[in-house]
Amino acid sequence: MQFGIDWPEVVRSVFSPEGAFVLSIAVLVVGALFGYLVWRSLRQFMRELGVPETVEGTPFERTAQSLGTSTVGIVSNLAALFVYITAITVALNIAQLVDPEAYWTRFTAFLPDLFIAAFALIIGLIAGDKAKLVVSERLRSVKLPEATVLPELVKYSIVYLAVLIALGQLGIDTLALLILLAAYAFGLVFLVGLALRDLLSASAAGVYVLLTEPYSIGDEIVIGDRQGIVQEVDMFVTHVESDGREHVIPNQKVFRDGVIRIRD
Template sequence: MTGTVAAAGSHGTAVGVADSIDPGLRSGRVGQIDTGPLADLFDAVPRAVWLGAIVAVAGVILAVLLGVLTRRLLVRFGVPDAVEGTAFERTAREFGSSTVDVLGSLVRLFVLGVTFLGILAVGDVTVASGFWGRTVQFLPQLFFALVILIVGVVVGDKLQIVISERLTGIKLPEIGVFPRLAKFTVFYVAVLIALSQLGVATLALVVLLAGYILAIVFLGGLALSDLLKSAAAGSYLLLEQPYAIGDEIEIGNHRGIVQEVTLFVTHIERDGEEFVVPNSAVFETGVIRIRE
């Protein structure tokens, strides 16, 4: 009888322990953890939204990093010093920016635009199916076209400054045309290349550019024929040196001591008077070197 009671007590204890075991353990789901509201949140938000958020965050970070990297590379290659004094740089500084900052901002905007298109594609937006293919092809072209335009404007401005500085000593009104012609020629070529990047037919513009260059050469040759003659004569005088500074010479009706010989003119001084004789006169009338 005692054995029977003990058996019954043991059975009751076993039943109580079995009842106290978690149902999840009895069913074999030992490795699963109930995440509660967090799992509900993940289930409630579509997967495309999560992917879009990841693409957005990655795109913003990449845009910032590439913008900073672009600015540092431009500074390292001396771009700020190269564009100093150009009209584009002055305009940018009026708005509290610079050429380097503008190019860095373009890079950031390009990356952000690609990121936006990536979000549309990941989200499977209805308009993205046709919009994605066309825009992916057009966006890089637009980016490079803008960069080409900015570079063309900066290079044109800088070329005008350099040519103006080189021709500062030449006191001829026609000389001032050359820096502006060089500037607008670079502008025109930059616009031509930018339009070709956008897929615009540029054959007519190329023909117009060829006619423009021929007109510059022809009209420039007519307008500056005397200047070109003096330059050719000056090149000969500087190379052969038939007379030098300190020599007494006579060119046409002008006689005196040579003070300076440049590419275009010869400076002669006599009795407090200075004659500036075009070098072309040396070929036209000849030169007499006076020896005492």
Template sequence: MVVQLDAVRRLLRRLLTSEVDLFVASVIIVVAVLLGVLVARVLGGLLTDAGVPDEVEGTLFERTAQRLGTSTVKLVSRLSGLFVIAVGTVFALQAAGIVNAGLLTEGLTDLIPRLFIAALVVITGLVVGDKAELVVGERLRSVKLPEANALPLLVKYSVFYIAALVALGQLGVATAALLVLLGAYVFGLVFIGGLAFKEMLSSAAAGIYLVLKEPYTIGDEVVIDGQQGIVQEVDVFVTRIESDGREFVVPNRQVFETGVVRMRN
């Protein structure tokens, strides 16, 4: 009889303990959900007030997000909210006895922040890369050189590549391997870029000399490589001359190669 009473007491104690644990776990999940929603809303408001929507407007990532019915700001804020909810869920599982403390400490608490940071880095890299492409393309729009069209894409994918390396580092990829990949990329970028943009770089060097020394200025009548006209603009890459309603765009390297004749009135 005594043994049976002890068994009943132990059973009741386990049931009560389980109910308390489940109640605590439920409270933790509810608090985590509420806190996650609050974080998402507050962060979304802060990003909007900081002008992030205007900065990412027109980027490929933002246009893709809008086609999916969302935006960059919403994605980042919701991702932050989900991170809070995920952390709260892990603690709730521990409180309910489903996940032991060792696994919580060594596994999930380390993995979840890494996943969050990696996702945030990828999103930031995509947005910054798209924005960099737009900015560089806008700056080089007036440059009438074939090589200039490839430079915005090169900048864009360089940002993507660096963001991918950082994200992989957060996911535990060996740092040494990432450094080797980064070194190989930089070497290839310098070597291949130097060959591909040789003429553009020579035009830029010549343009800097022309801007500083001013062998001719706007309004001068010149002859460059057989083209005679009035100088309309001199920038780092090209010289624009106009004659009889026609505009000639001459790469600055060509000025050095063929020489320039300045007509005197």
């Protein structure tokens, strides 16, 4: 027993072929108007949420602007495109220009997943770029080459997760996704262990310096071959000024070489 409504059959029973064609034209017009309203409303909604300010300066936004659009424009255009394609498909089915059974079933099953997949990729790219900027800002005072790797790892981790979500929406085998995720996690742990070895050492030494406080701001100290007045101490480095020069000394050097505090 089948309880679903066969809409093409209903249209055929209610309208003549000429009437079905006119109805399909009306669906196209309504779809165009509704798509425009969705496009306009979504743009206004994202502006009120502060999305343009949030994504400003990210590589994705710069790329979009170089193409003559913006992140807000891309998202709103995708939403409007979804409405337009849906309206065209409904109109084609009403006009009986395509196989209503097979095509409508495949379309309704695939198009929402395609839209969500595209949306997930856009959100992943934006979030990855934003997270990279935030992490870079947090590590700005760290004068270690390895510290520049961490923002990139954060960015591509988020992008990779977005790609996995998009592939899942498109029906890619779950087992393949799990294998990819396991391989990525293994590679990420391996790279983090290699790239951030000195950074982790610096943070551990920074904890030691902050807890024991062998010197404080304003003290004159000697660390290795550097002598000067302490200007700033954080988790990773110590800033020492001498003769108009500021020396940024990793805290693991303090932990390894020790420190001499000069008393007047």
